[in-house]
Amino acid sequence: MSEAYVGLESVKWNNGQVDLLDQRLLPEEVVYLPLTTQKDVWEAIRHLKVRGAPAIGIAAAYGVVIASQQAATTEEWLDAVQQSAQYLATSRPTAVNLFWALDRMKAAADQFIAQGFSLADCKKALEQEAIAIQQQDEQTNRAIGEYALSLFKEDMGVLTHCNAGGLATAKYGTALAPFYIAKERGINLRVYADETRPVLQGARLTAFELQQAGVDVTLICDNMAGMVMSKGWVDAVIVGTDRVAANGDVANKIGTYSVAVLAKAHGIPFYVACPLSTIDLNTPTGAEIPIEERPDEEITEGFGKRTAPKGVKVYNPAFDVTPNEYVTGIITEKGIVTAPYEENLRKLFEQ
Numbered sequence: 001m002s003e004a005y006v007g008l009e010s011v012k013w014n015n016g017q018v019d020l021l022d023q024r025l026l027p028e029e030v031v032y033l034p035l036t037t038q039k040d041v042w043e044a045i046r047h048l049k050v051r052g053a054p055a056i057g058i059a060a061a062y063g064v065v066i067a068s069q070q071a072a073t074t075e076e077w078l079d080a081v082q083q084s085a086q087y088l089a090t091s092r093p094t095a096v097n098l099f100w101a102l103d104r105m106k107a108a109a110d111q112f113i114a115q116g117f118s119l120a121d122c123k124k125a126l127e128q129e130a131i132a133i134q135q136q137d138e139q140t141n142r143a144i145g146e147y148a149l150s151l152f153k154e155d156m157g158v159l160t161h162c163n164a165g166g167l168a169t170a171k172y173g174t175a176l177a178p179f180y181i182a183k184e185r186g187i188n189l190r191v192y193a194d195e196t197r198p199v200l201q202g203a204r205l206t207a208f209e210l211q212q213a214g215v216d217v218t219l220i221c222d223n224m225a226g227m228v229m230s231k232g233w234v235d236a237v238i239v240g241t242d243r244v245a246a247n248g249d250v251a252n253k254i255g256t257y258s259v260a261v262l263a264k265a266h267g268i269p270f271y272v273a274c275p276l277s278t279i280d281l282n283t284p285t286g287a288e289i290p291i292e293e294r295p296d297e298e299i300t301e302g303f304g305k306r307t308a309p310k311g312v313k314v315y316n317p318a319f320d321v322t323p324n325e326y327v328t329g330i331i332t333e334k335g336i337v338t339a340p341y342e343e344n345l346r347k348l349f350e351q
């Protein structure tokens with residue numbers, strides 16, 4: 001069967017600029033915005049025009065290319081790379097792929113200079129580095145999908161939270177990748193997608209992606225996950241993540257922790273799907289993961305109208321941390337990691 005993934009490309013490199021799918025407008029409108037400055041990229045990440053850990057890293061990598069392509073000397077070029085990486089790193093704090101991609105771009109630039117590249121060759125090579133980050137993410141996600149699919153069987157019900165699909169990555173996604181591969185192989189899975197308040201990535205993006213691919217998807221409100229599990233409709237949970245700490249604690253979209261606790265209460269396996277670029281061995285535990293807090297209006301005016309009294313106090317953390325004891329396995333492009341996570345995650349990087 002042909003590829004099941006028919007989704008839209010979230011980040012397109014177009015001859016020195018990024019054509020970016022504005023995910024705030026989905027599923028009603030498909031609009032690509034031209035990003036021609038590092039500021040355009042910063043704002044696109046900050047305001048969730050592009051979102052999802054790998055997609056954020058890819059966009060930021062191209063932002064460094066854009067910011068440095070006008071340099072007149074190699075010294076100016078290297079300075080522009082370093083300055084833009086520092087600037088773009090301030091766009092959002094939680095997804096480690098942002099920092100992973102920026103660090104990779106800076107290291108590549110240092111290497112090109114050390115190898116004596118001409119200015120033109122430096123610029124070309126850095127562009128190729130950003131393109132490689134995007135292309136490698138696509139291959140990585142396919143591998144994650146294969147490992148994840150090995151955990152699922154015909155007619156299983158699988159619940160997911162937020163959007164860890166093609167729109168959050170270069171293609172296929174992480175948590176959603178197995179659903180596309182299952183579809184290609186004629187394996188029927190029933191997906192339950194949490195709408196994922198307040199920004200509704202599940203309703204607007206996951207349901208949209210999976211429906212487009214002909215995957216059996218049922219949209220539920222976040223507060224319905226427990227009931228759906230109690231009915232025996234869910235055989236497994238799979239989610240993406242923005243940062244896995246060295247001990248296996250998982251930062252992901254707000255509401256993930258609640259889903260993990262419910263899954264444990266119902267004896268349902270809880271899987272986290274991510275590339276190695278989302279595993280941060282430099283962050284010891286989930287307690288050290290910075291949790292982004294976002295504007296009140298995402299909650300009080302998220303549906304285009306005021307849904308709360310003016311001036312009411314609001315708390316709007318965009319992520320929560322699921323302690324490793326709730327995580328059945330972490331599915332990566334190198335295989336499925338289980339506890340003890342501290343030891344087994346480190347081994348992953350030694351392979």
Ligand SMILES: CSC[C@H]1O[C@H](OP(=O)(O)O)[C@H](O)[C@@H]1O
Binds near residue numbers: 051174239
């Ligand atoms: C494959 S990473 C997807 C990850 O990113 C989402 O957060 P946001 O939409 O705020 O960027 C969410 O945590 C997803 O699990």
